[in-house]
Amino acid sequence: MKRGIVIWIGSAIVYLSLVIAGYYVYANMNPKIEKNANHTTTNGGEENMNHQHNHHENKDHVTNIVSEVTPKVSYDNEEITIELRDKNNHVPELEVSHEEYMHLIIVSSDLKEYHHLHPEKKGEGVYQTQVSLKDNSYKVFIDIQPKGLQYAVKPIELHVGEAHPKHGDNNLVTDTDFTKTINGQTVELTTQSLEVNKKIAFNFDVKDAKPDPYLGALGHVVILDEEGEKYIHVHPVADDKTVFETSFDKPGVYKLWAEFKFGEQVKVYPFVIEVKK
Template sequence: MNHHQHHEENSGASEVQVNTTYNSGRVTITIRDLHNQPVDLTETHEKKIHLIIVSSDFENFIHVHPIENESGDYEVDVNLPEDRYLTFVDINPVGLNYTIEPNTITVGESSHTAEINWETLIESDRSTKEFEGKKVTFQRPQLIAGKSATLSFDLNNETPLPYLGALGHVVVLDENGKQFLHVHPTSNDQTVFEANFPSAGFYKLWAEFNFSDTGVMHFPFAVKVFSNE
């Protein structure tokens, strides 16, 4: 089981330039090396690209898989309401260093960035979330910057179906929208993940599970990571 953390896995500067644009309901991603040449991608978890889109207030979360077009770019149809969005292109380029950096998409005239009161969000955030009859409980651990943390989710006695080669996926984003983590379960039979939060502060995480009757659903949770001092 590949459960490594996608986050600055390679040493050295990123050798891949990624750009995302949005036009009439379609996101287009260009991926080029430093010589402006197309880049070969290796599949990770059954897809060449995992595209994560998050709205400025961190409320809307989208995980899709663009398809390569004739010109060598990647496209996916997504209906985005007016807002500013952060996009994260999770790829594994062949033979090149790559660090995931946020891109910004602005839809419509929206230029604001939502102000989020993280302290209030943390205080009011329930450990159990229920959507469409599916209940997921996050066993909140104490999170210390730079130390490996176990993220465990109780699915109310339901066993999810495999999704993209794993029992689930957890995407993590820091309050500034710059630190991006994408982690997978530590085993084939438990919805338990390992993550290392790089710095203290507030984060939002989305746990994705594939249910037999509803399909893939995501469950958001806000967390605070403390300094290791």
């Protein structure tokens, strides 16, 4: 009897040892199983927060990356056409960004004429929209998000008619009065010191009004340097605030256009600022 108990206990010990050894081998072969479960929860939360934050954050496009999509722009009979091809000459698929597949910014050489348009898809990789442009030189910015491809918003030269003045010949004068009234609606811009390499908050006081949601936000701000080369597209820091944050890596004179929708009308408020060292 005692001998049977001893044999049973010995067998149990051997079995338990085999189970422990098997689990040890399995755990070492799959060291990321438990960690991945925790990482999925944590990282998923971080990704969601980053996505929400970037939804409002400065869309200051990096221009030193190699863009894998090349837009081609043409203008004829008051219609602008954009053709998109990727690095393999294929048609890129676009993601929706602020309720549109494409944001088209057109600015004249003197930085006085400004258009923010949304071309419609007319064919594979072809987008078009109507716009009446005077004889002048323009900088065109194609603001898109191609799926799975790197893309940097860069200025594209567009010449209309015979007159081709150069960008930079605009004699911009820095504003001293930061209160603007457009079609009866006043907006006042307040900000702290404008210095390079510092986060700058642009606070737009819309007085007694409240902007209506426009393209998924309470407003949009587009900023260009004096040469029309540096493009910055900024969104509000929160859904209920007309405050925009960005930074500048170079001193100089910049022009910004703040867009707000009141009722059925989108009003554009231009300001000229100087960023110092």
